[in-house]
Amino acid sequence: MSKKAIVTGGSRGIGAAIVETLTREGFEVVFSYLSNKESAENLVQKITDQGGRAAAFQLDTSDYESAVNFVNQAKEFLTEVDVLINNAGITRDKSLFIMQKDEWDSVINTNLSGYFNVTRQLIGYFFKNKRGCIINVSSVSGLVGIAGQTNYCASKSGIIGFTRALAKEAAKLGIPVNCIAPGYIDTEMTRQLPEKHLEEIKNMIPMHRIGKAQEVADLVSFLCSEKARYITGQVFAIDGGLTA
Ligand code: NAP
Numbered sequence: 001m002s003k004k005a006i007v008t009g010g011s012r013g014i015g016a017a018i019v020e021t022l023t024r025e026g027f028e029v030v031f032s033y034l035s036n037k038e039s040a041e042n043l044v045q046k047i048t049d050q051g052g053r054a055a056a057f058q059l060d061t062s063d064y065e066s067a068v069n070f071v072n073q074a075k076e077f078l079t080e081v082d083v084l085i086n087n088a089g090i091t092r093d094k095s096l097f098i099m100q101k102d103e104w105d106s107v108i109n110t111n112l113s114g115y116f117n118v119t120r121q122l123i124g125y126f127f128k129n130k131r132g133c134i135i136n137v138s139s140v141s142g143l144v145g146i147a148g149q150t151n152y153c154a155s156k157s158g159i160i161g162f163t164r165a166l167a168k169e170a171a172k173l174g175i176p177v178n179c180i181a182p183g184y185i186d187t188e189m190t191r192q193l194p195e196k197h198l199e200e201i202k203n204m205i206p207m208h209r210i211g212k213a214q215e216v217a218d219l220v221s222f223l224c225s226e227k228a229r230y231i232t233g234q235v236f237a238i239d240g241g242l243t244a
Pocket of ligand 1: 010011013032033034035036037059060061062088089090110137140183184185187190
């Protein structure tokens, strides 16, 4: 029987790579988009054409009611859920002395409270079934401070604390909860950075290159496989050696 996964923020970037990888491996997947309905629908079509099964629904992680509706729609489509991948996230980079309250709030509400809002809808279900697996996408910005990212670093560090605490709540039921911390990965998020800044970043990375979304998806695929069943409460950096 195929396994079933929910992926937030699957319409592009790392999330889309995770969705494609899991469906190639036989998972049925429900993923979310915020506003890119067309790219979400194109991805569903691509997966369907390849013989897979997927659906996309709208979700604003910062809105609790939206998370309730999204998870209900996902459960209806999948009937069962084995894996949750909290991936949706945003940046609003700015030095703190000019950061506006809405730039702070939107990042914390989407990235950190958003993971609570979605996970809260599934955790009771996982506990009841004594089955499930949660992977939270944090960032190297959750491991080290980066100037201009007080809001983003706070949200991504928060996700690490959330993961570790929840891992201890879920361990007795055999439910792994882990975190991944990507470095600089080639997606629209990093394509916003000026070319000169990206070159400086590449020079700082021991492997001298930006990572690929597929490389992150491969780590996620391992963590939600049976091969990783004794791993919980951990943070896996995937960053070309940046935080080594
Ligand atoms: P991305 O290409 O910018 O895609 C972001 C995804 O999140 C999209 O699917 C977007 O939906 C969705 N989204 C945005 N705001 C949302 C909201 N309020 N509610 C629900 N969904 C929302 O980002 P990415 O680079 O793939 O990043 C994915 C995750 O990896 C994020 O958590 C990010 O912090 C983390 N990460 C990325 C990097 C990197 O270098 N790229 C490094 C470390 C960590 P729409 O398409 O509809 O807008």
